[in-house]
Amino acid sequence: MKKISIIGYGALGKILTRAVLEKLEYAYEIAGIYDQAKIDAPQAGAKPIHVYTTFEELLKDDADIVVEIAGVGAVRAYGQKVLAAKKDLIITSVGALADDRLYVDLRKAAEKNGRRIHIPSGAVGGFDIIRTIALMGGADVEIESTKAPKSLNGAPYLEERVLPADEKREIFAGDARAAIAGFPKNTNVAVATAITGVGVEKTRVRIISDPEAAGNTHRIHAENERAAADIAITSKPDPANPKSSVTAAWSVAALLADLASPVRFF
Ligand SMILES: NC(=O)C1=CN([C@@H]2O[C@H](COP(=O)(O)OP(=O)(O)OC[C@H]3O[C@@H](n4cnc5c(N)ncnc54)[C@H](O)[C@@H]3O)[C@@H](O)[C@H]2O)C=CC1
Numbered sequence: 372m373k374k375i376s377i378i379g380y381g382a383l384g385k386i387l388t389r390a391v392l393e394k395l396e397y398a399y400e401i402a403g404i405y406d407q408a409k410i411d412a413p414q415a416g417a418k419p420i421h422v423y424t425t426f427e428e429l430l431k432d433d434a435d436i437v438v439e440i441a442g443v444g445a446v447r448a449y450g451q452k453v454l455a456a457k458k459d460l461i462i463t464s465v466g467a468l469a470d471d472r473l474y475v476d477l478r479k480a481a482e483k484n485g486r487r488i489h490i491p492s493g494a495v496g497g498f499d500i501i502r503t504i505a506l507m508g509g510a511d512v513e514i515e516s517t518k519a520p521k522s523l524n525g526a527p528y529l530e531e532r533v534l535p536a537d538e539k540r541e542i543f544a545g546d547a548r549a550a551i552a553g554f555p556k557n558t559n560v561a562v563a564t565a566i567t568g569v570g571v572e573k574t575r576v577r578i579i580s581d582p583e584a585a586g587n588t589h590r591i592h593a594e595n596e597r598a599a600a601d602i603a604i605t606s607k608p609d610p611a612n613p614k615s616s617v618t619a620a621w622s623v624a625a626l627l628a629d630l631a632s633p634v635r636f637f
């Protein structure tokens with residue numbers, strides 16, 4: 372039985388916690404949850420799950436894996452400390468890795484401490500074929516994300532502007548680094564697609580605001596001279612946070628299932 376600690380108990384952290392308790396109980400126990408906000412401890416059967424009062428308490432605990440499911444700031448603040456404490460790290464706020472310095476430092480910390488950083492597919496997928504096409508060479512990768520205006524409003528890129536509730540429009544076009552700076556709660560998928568493929572500067576990102584959007588839809592196109600892939604994923608946003616797709620939390624559970632299995636899917 373492996374133990375995990377979870378950082379972040381918001382919309383996605385709650386889904387992940389339930390998924391681990393209900394679907395992965397054969398392989399995982401939740402050692403504890405840390406959130407900078409005050410949270411109510413969820414029940415694991417008749418027993419409440421431990422809530423760490425400080426991040427240092429989480430570090431001292433004996434969990435093998437720490438899941439970050441909080442925000443890009445959490446990766447910056449805790450990533451290296453988790454690895455230095457000899458724990459594997461699962462990062463959902465992949466956007467933090469658009470910062471080259473942080474990405475290099477985290478990779479070095481993982482190597483030095485003999486630990487691994489795992490990047491789940493989050494609200495998208497197809498990393499296997501994107502990696503394959505990128506490794507073949509000459510790859511071109513783009514991602515288009517469509518969300519309802521309410522899922523995008525409040526992003527720093529928009530400043531104080533509120534997106535129209537009656538008009539579909541492209542609101543951003545640029546590279547993955549500019550995307551995450553402008554939409555830190557919407558474009559972790561773009562940075563994940565970028566670092567798994569051709570990098571943050573070469574990955575083109577478009578964001579569409581669509582009042583009719585039935586969910587959050589991400590379309591990825593990757594191609595080189597010898598292969599092409601089109602990947603489209605639509606997921607319901609979480610009612611507690613319409614910015615985030617529920618698949619992002621479930622992908623962490625699926626990754627944990629893979630890590631506990633003798634068979635690895637790529
Ligand atoms: N890789 C992917 O495909 C996706 C990644 N995400 C990432 O997941 C994150 C969480 O999403 P939601 O649960 O919907 O957000 P949320 O806003 O509902 O919950 C975030 C929780 O994390 C806590 N938190 C934030 N920063 C923290 C810190 N530095 N230390 C401790 N706790 C902290 C907050 O208090 C809150 O309870 C997003 O901010 C985004 O970075 C979201 C969607 C897709």
Ligand SMILES: O=C([O-])CC(=O)C(=O)O
Nearest residue numbers: 556557558559560615616
């Ligand atoms: O959940 C989604 O659809 C994508 C998202 O917010 C992100 O990548 O940050």
